[in-house]
Amino acid sequence: MLSPGSNGFPSLLRDLEKTICARLDHIDAALQRLGGLSDTVKAQDDAWESNLPCIPFTQRAPAAELPIQPVGDEGNIGPEDTYRARTSMLTPRNDPLATLVLRSEWEEWSWKESDQSTVMLVNSRLSRRRVPKTLSHGEQRSRAVPWWIVVPNRPFRLCWDLMTSFLIAHDMAVVPFNLAFEIGGNPVSDALFWPFALFWTMDLPLSFFTAIYRGCNLEVRMAKIAIHYLRTWFIIDVFVVGSTWFEVLINLHDGILLGRIGKSMRILRVIRTLRFVRVVKLGRITQELHDRISSEYHHIVLTVVKLILTIVWLNHFIACGWWAVGVSTSKAGFENAWTLHYRLEGAALDWQYFTSLHWSLTQFTPAGMEVSAQNTPERIYSVFVLLFAMVTFSSFVSSITAAMTQLRQLHSRHATNLGLLRRFLDSRRLPIDLITRILHCVEQRVGQQHKEVQEGEVQYLKLLSQPLKAELTLHISGPILERHPFLRRYAEVGMEPMRQVCLEAVERCLLSTKDVLFSEGQPCKRMFFMVSGCLRYNFKTEPPQQIFGRADGQDQAHEALPESAYCCEVSLWCPWVHRGTMEAELMTEVLALDVSAFTAITCAHDTVNRFGARYGKLFIDAMQKELFSGAREISDLSVFEHDTVDDLVERAYLKQAVHSPVDLATSPPSGEDDGGEPVVRQWGTLPDREKSASPLAEPRQA
Structure with a gap:
């Protein structure tokens, strides 16, 4: 063992200095390819250099003078080996494309260092104010219709129509029977008369608040609804309801009318026959039930x-x-x-x-x-x-x-x-086990087709206009995509790009048991959302001792993805190669978001382009910090917890508000012109949008 006073000790120090300098050059070159060091990496770098022996460093020697030697099993693992191992985790093995570098499409609108002061000002001004809650797909739709308007297909109106059908069926059975067999009053009919009369009386004003369909659009303006009702059913309803209360008047003063006129029963028969006019409404109600x-x-x-x-x-x-x-x-x-x-x-x-x-x-x-x-x-x-x-x-x-x-x-x-x-x-x-698997798969597919018909099987969908088809796909795929906080806020920032994404960038995939969704080493071109079923993700885990070269094998890890999960989000923001294999545990349906189509649509709209680029930059930076700290391994699954993603989305949204608060006012959906009538706003009124954008506009004035 060498001592400080021996002759070989100075040469050993010089060799050690050259080795350290060469490895530092190698680390710097790798970090330049990754876009720079994060604060966490710098802290680890400083801590590592502070633990080195106190050697008077001279000018660093080039890396070519002394090649980097791998650490053997006998040698001790130093901090520089830990640092090199963690940086090597950032790219999949033998895959130079999958680096954590922001895609070039997002670079134009990514954050600059000079913007940090503005962000701090916004955070300080908004610290006392609550950021508007991100509205889900259903909340945005419910906010579009005023609370006093009754939508035909809502549960309340459905129950009301079912009650209407029951009363009409009652009149269709009881009225001819009473007229033919001259049945007078009985306790049951007398007890039901008053509730029925009150129901039809309330149905008259309720019709002024029930939305109607005009072509492909839902009309929710009270003036248009009232005009339509006055032209169609108002006179008939007033006449029938008035005859009902006239029947009440006859029953209350039966003795007087019998003495003066003597024809009260004949009048009642004529009045009761007027109830058959309501039978026409039964056809409309049954048609609505068929539509549901x-x-x-x-x-x-x-x-x-x-x-x-x-x-x-x-x-x-x-x-x-x-x-x-x-x-x-x-x-x-x-x-x-x-x-x-x-x-x-x-x-x-x-x-x-x-x-x-x-x-x-x-x-x-x-x-x-x-x-x-x-x-x-x-x-x-x-x-x-x-x-x-x-x-x-x-x-x-x-x-x-x-x-x-x-x-x-x-x-x-x-x-x-x-x-x-x-x-x-x-x-x-064929083998009997293979035949059983095939038959079981076919039975599952047939049952799935009976439950949900695919879009390609419906020929009449081709007859829809492009705006109406985009609205249809938004209602089908929107709630699934909005499980992710970024896409939920994305829909609020720009509803029109969200429609286009659902129409052009989304595809539904059906998987049978043991079907493979993607395999390790394949380029990742889509982000996946679970719709139903269960997926299992298989990947190779690398414990720390294996990363540092103490062992050669790798353990196989498994993680099951339940419903409402998503994966491969990182492919939206940087080139990516799958780190594991995803296969179906049972009959599974997934929603695939194409990365290229999503990027092209987003880049074509400046508002969502800025928001997406800022979120992508924040996502990549946070992912680098997470991986440099060694908290988790890199995989195709969601890297961060849901709360962390929410925080990144809100930070990107605040930055969006500073640059263009006016863009947050989402325009109402476009639709076909229906005879010159204004299109119904299904996603909120203008005052609602201005109200949601106003808290974010105040810091800009300051």
């Missing part, structure tokens, strides 16, 4: 149920009419009325009704019964019913048959294709 059903199977079932109920109601109405004709002819002096001939006028009410209903059903079918017409008015009524049944019933039967055939085709098509697949697999003599 996405499953083809449920749509067919609802159609069949509607046809059957229509046939039942027609027979109920004809049966009531048949009894009314018999009673009227008997009162008119016909001795051979069918009610008298079959001795039904003194029978029980249920026997009277079901006998009439039985006769009505026989007019629609080849079956017969003992009841028949006994005079000319009854024969005329029977002939008209037969003609009506011959035309309408055949149409109803054919519609029901076609619907049932369509249901069978849905099942038979699947059974036929599955049988062909089994025959194909059996003929190839």
Whole structure:
């Protein structure tokens, strides 16, 4: 062992100085490629140099004079080896493209060092004020419609329409029955009369606050809604509601009216027939229910149920009419009325009704019964019913048959294709485990297709205009993309670029069990968002002792990605190569955001371009600090916690507000012109946007 007084000690010091200088030059060159040192790296560099022996440093020798030697297993690992190992983690092995350097597209709008004083001023001025909360996709849409406007497809209006359907169905069944069989008041009808009258009375003013569809747009302006209602249903509703309260007046003063007029019951019959006008509304409500059903199977079932109920109601109405004709002819002096001939006028009410209903059903079918017409008015009524049944019933039967055939085709098509697949697999003599996997995958895919139809399968989507198609894709993909804080704020800064991103840069991918989404070493060109299912990320972990050369092997690590996760965000801001392999644990659907398309769309809009460039610069700087500190390994997964990403987004958003606060006022969506009518603002009114931007405009004045 050498001592300070030995002859070889000065030469050893000179060799050590050359080695250290060469390694410092090598580190400086690597850091220049990375864009400079961060504060954390400088602190580690100073701490490392402070621990070196006190040697009088002369001018550094070039790195070529003494090559860098790897640290052997016998040697001690110094701080410089730790520093070199951490910097080597910044790029994937054998991949020079994946360096943590901001993409050239974002360099034009990235932050400059001279802007730091302005940022400090903004932070100090805004420290006493709360930054506006980032609105999600649903919150922005709900803010667009005034709170007093009722949207047709909202839950409140849906429940109201269902109640309306129930009341109309009640009137369609009860009113003809009471008129035909001359049923007076009973406790049940008297108890239901007042709630029904109040409901129809409230429905009248509510129609002035219910939004309407004009072409492809939703009209929420009260003036336009009122004009439309006054031109369509207002007069009819006022007449029907007024007749209802007139019926209340007759019931309250029944004795007086009987004494003066003597025709109150006849007046009530005429008034009650006016309720049938509301039947027209039932068609609109059922159509809205059809529009809310996405499953083809449920749509067919609802159609069949509607046809059957229509046939039942027609027979109920004809049966009531048949009894009314018999009673009227008997009162008119016909001795051979069918009610008298079959001795039904003194029978029980249920026997009277079901006998009439039985006769009505026989007019629609080849079956017969003992009841028949006994005079000319009854024969005329029977002939008209037969003609009506011959035309309408055949149409109803054919519609029901076609619907049932369509249901069978849905099942038979699947059974036929599955049988062909089994025959194909059996003929190839494949292993039984592979056949089972294939059949299981097909069953999952078929079930997924029944739950959600893909865009390419819908031919009518090609008929939509470009603005309306962009709005559709925004509502489908927007909520998934806005799980990420940056894209949520991105949509608030520029809604039009967000529409374009959802339309042109987003693609849905379906993965079966064990399907690979991406593999290690492949260039990363897309960012992925989970929609449903589960993904497993496999990557090679490198413990510290393996990084420094003490071992050669690498351990395989696994991490499962649940729903609502995202990965590969770093590819948006710098060239990237996948560090691991992502595969599906079960049937999975992901949303892929194309990096090139997203970058091109963002760079074409100055507002979001500045915001994206500043966030990307902050993201890369924060990622370098995170990796230099050795807190975590680099991978394709989300590098930072959600709160950290929120902080980076808000810092970039504050910088955006300093440079152009006016750009934060998002313009309303564009749509097709509908006959010169203004397009409905679905994403907020101008005063709301000015209010959200005003807190950020005050520091600029200072």
